[in-house]
Amino acid sequence: MPDAPARDVLAVDGLVRRFGKLTAVDGVSFHVAPGETYGLLGPNGAGKTTTISMIAGLIRADAGTITVAGEPVGPQHVAVRRRIGLVPQDLAIYPELTARENLRFFGRLQGLGGHDLARRVADVLQLVGLDSRADGATKEFSGGMKRRLNIGIGLLHRPELLILDEPTVGVDPQSRNAILESVEALSVEGMAVLYTTHYMEEAERLCDRIAIVDSGRIQAEGTRDDLIRMLGGVDQVRLAGDGDLEAAAAALRELPAVERAEAGADHAVVLAVRDAPSAVASLVTGATEAGLALHDVEITRPNLEAVFLHLTGKALRD
Template sequence: MRKTFGDLVAVDDVSFTIEAGETYGLLGPNGAGKTTTISMIAGILERDGGDVLISGRPHGTTSTWGKKRIGYVPQDLALYPDLSARENLRFFARLYALNRTEARTRIEEVLEIVGLTDRAKDPVKEYSGGMKRRLNIGVGLLHHPPLLILDEPTAGVDPQSRNAILESVAALAGEGVAVLYTTHYMEEAERLCDRIGIIDLGLIRAEGTRRELVALVGELDRISLTTDGTQAVPELERLPEVRKISSGEGHIEVMVEDARKTLTRILATVTEAGVVVRTVEVHEPNLESVFLHLTGKALRD
């Protein structure tokens, strides 16, 4: 996809796919092109070039077929505060042209998914910010969309509500929903997203799983051992998984590509050398370091 505003190239040939049941994180600093990209995918903004395909079929601003297959949950709440959660969902179900029987069943399913069944009769104006966010997600899910777009769904909510929202989003993968997720919280992306695209200045700078992105910038996992000796170092150096090793009195530090896969062998090698291991710490590089490396900015910049 491509989009320009005068001389400004806001989105420069951005391309990615999201499979059913997959959560794809689109991360980028402010002004990177995330909102423009999402608006084109949702059919809100006309593209200057490229295609958007929903279930293999072209989709654009005039595509009613495509828009029926997208659930779009914007940053700004789209709810009626004087209506209850159930009344809000009933109203939007009519907009989605669900028949009465289908709507009744789906509303109860959605209330369960977003954890609002017990408060379904209460006016939305009495809800906390997190509850409103969850209901907003529920509106986007009503019509069984194969693609759900969530634009910073946890912005401005308390930690407890935020966790409830993340649990609701995580449950969608089991329903086969493809989720496009943007956030300003790196830990959310690490927790939820199967794959991540890092966008900056309108370009996708890198794409992949957390492990793949970390590998792109050469980051390694670090295993730190507190021991009663260092005589295991020569044996550890012979292991093909070990990229670098350092040691001191009562301490061994091993650099590997995948600590989760190699930790058992590292510990077995140390123990076989007659070394007693007192403590073990595993440090995995996170997405924040990758993001800073690729964009030169923090996610919130």
């Protein structure tokens, strides 16, 4: 008998939140499975933080439902919060305490104690890469180290759902990479992660599925490849060389993978190609046989920036 499918850790249905005449979240629905990292990708003001504040039970929803591990979530439902770890944008640590002391303090607030607390503190310090600095005062930490400690605090009580709200804002590239490596390790442990960001590369690197959020609504949802296919999954290829560009373009149009081929003004043929990496050999052969002496091949693949622009009519950081 086949195993029953795993129940979603988080299920959000028809979520709405208004502030006066402003509808900050407008009918948002999605789900997150065990071991999945789900991204909310959108600019500041898109409604991401309001959404996760409702999911964490900090503010009420005007409409819609939220469940975590099958239990309803809201300000009046206190017990379910033990299943949730929230890592806010603002740091929630005590600078005069060491990393270990911070973790012990917050662990006690989460109901941990004794050997279990000591073991969890040690495990979390190792996971976020702070075990060598465990007994240093956090006021001496870099911004990235403080951010990693913030994540560790959210992990202490072994939540089934970890919510990370823009965890890399304002940190240097090296610290940012360390934070992303820590997040990548979480889904391996089977934890469901809800990750908000306005950085395309973070969403592409970390998230199994991504929701593009703008103006309080989910504009599109899916894996990176699902979203790219919304643009037709067509790559751009630029073949630069010397020779009869018009003849080369005409010959290349006959190839099955080529949707368009035009002679450019800069000694190049520009093509729209389905799955360019697998077709590039035939493109080079076709161009060469048509008399083009190639000296450069450039492939540009669609990315989430292009998808976001297509869906919203604006760049992500507008």
